[in-house]
Amino acid sequence: MPEMFSPPLPFSVIGSGMSSPLKDKWVLITGASSGFGAAAAHAFGAVGAKLLLGARRVDRLEQVANAARQAGAGEAHPHALDVSRTASVETFVAWAREKTQNPKSEIRNLHILINNAGGALGLDTVAEGKDEDWEGMFQSNALGILRMTRAALPLMPHDVGASIINIGSLAGRTAYEGGSAYCAAKAAELQITRALRLELCGTGIRVSSVDPGLAETEFSLVRFKGDTERAKKPYEGVKPLTAEDIAEILVWVASRPAHVNIDELLVKPVDQAAIHKVFRRSA
Numbered sequence: 369m370p371e372m373f374s375p376p377l378p379f380s381v382i383g384s385g386m387s388s389p390l391k392d393k394w395v396l397i398t399g400a401s402s403g404f405g406a407a408a409a410h411a412f413g414a415v416g417a418k419l420l421l422g423a424r425r426v427d428r429l430e431q432v433a434n435a436a437r438q439a440g441a442g443e444a445h446p447h448a449l450d451v452s453r454t455a456s457v458e459t460f461v462a463w464a465r466e467k468t469q470n471p472k473s474e475i476r477n478l479h480i481l482i483n484n485a486g487g488a489l490g491l492d493t494v495a496e497g498k499d500e501d502w503e504g505m506f507q508s509n510a511l512g513i514l515r516m517t518r519a520a521l522p523l524m525p526h527d528v529g530a531s532i533i534n535i536g537s538l539a540g541r542t543a544y545e546g547g548s549a550y551c552a553a554k555a556a557e558l559q560i561t562r563a564l565r566l567e568l569c570g571t572g573i574r575v576s577s578v579d580p581g582l583a584e585t586e587f588s589l590v591r592f593k594g595d596t597e598r599a600k601k602p603y604e605g606v607k608p609l610t611a612e613d614i615a616e617i618l619v620w621v622a623s624r625p626a627h628v629n630i631d632e633l634l635v636k637p638v639d640q641a642a643i644h645k646v647f648r649r650s651a
């Protein structure tokens with residue numbers, strides 16, 4: 369008698385919290401105080417995961433943790449984190465170790481690491497660029513991933529479907545004017561992800577890059593340093609991606625069967641056919 373074919377669960381079932389492989393698994397999310405990270409906290413909470421949330425704005429993190437608990441998170445804990453500082457990363461990961469590990473056991477319990485913290489600073493040409501913006505972008509988007517991953521890897525179990533998911537960008541694949549340092553930092557993210565996947569081959573730890581195009585979060589407000597009028601411009605007449613779109617993808621990537629690695633996932637709004645080809649409806 370042939371073995372019965374059992375179709376995979378559709379995402380709606382996985383996302384219901386009833387039978388998610390992520391239930392009671394520890395998920396560490398950097399940059400969880402807004403945008404993709406905050407939405408991811410909610411989405412992983414909704415499938416019953418346990419959350420460790422880091423960012424610099426702890427007041428915002430506390431609100432995100434409360435909302436995630438209400439959504440169904442088994443636990444949700446906020447802690448200050450600046451991924452651009454090695455000491456901060458090490459303090460954060462020591463705290464994460466205490467939360468996830470029984471002191472009497474060496475069992476590694478951190479199943480998912482989402483390196484999401486980052487963003488753009490300014491839209492200056494190279495000729496006009498500022499050192500502090502360039503340094504800030506490389507610190508958070510590229511070096512932050514290296515630091516967090518180095519520190520968190522000893523907490524991650526082998527051969528049970530643990531995942532490291534890095535947030536890249538369409539900008540890491542295609543350059544645009546004024547984006548030199550941001551595009552370069554996100555291109556670094558992609559190469560860090562690829563090198564890490566080679567290094568971890570044989571451990572069973574999956575390594576993915578999720579690379580969104582235009583998405584409406586606080587990204588643009590941060591890029592334009594609080595200038596709300598300028599921050600609105602990229603989204604005018606367009607239907608951009610939302611933070612929830614990305615959060616749903618992150619849960620999907622993390623909940624594939626343990627032998628499946630989603631290497632690179634590029635996602636754009638339908639209105640953005642390419643970095644420079646954006647359809648805008650007139651008002």
Ligand code: NDP
Binds near residue numbers: 405486488580581
């Ligand atoms: P938001 O500005 O809404 O979120 C950025 C998050 O990163 C915040 O929680 C912020 O928290 C955190 N963060 C920034 N710097 C640091 C740091 N040094 N240490 C710790 N946390 C930090 O933007 P998004 O949600 O859009 O951005 C999330 C990621 O997605 C970024 O890596 C961004 O580059 C990327 N991305 C965004 C796209 C978009 O169009 N929105 C498209 C493609 C990729 P806090 O300030 O409290 O520290």
Ligand code: 8X3
Binds near residue numbers: 536538539643
């Ligand atoms: C953000 C996407 O195109 O604004 O990473 O740089 S873009």
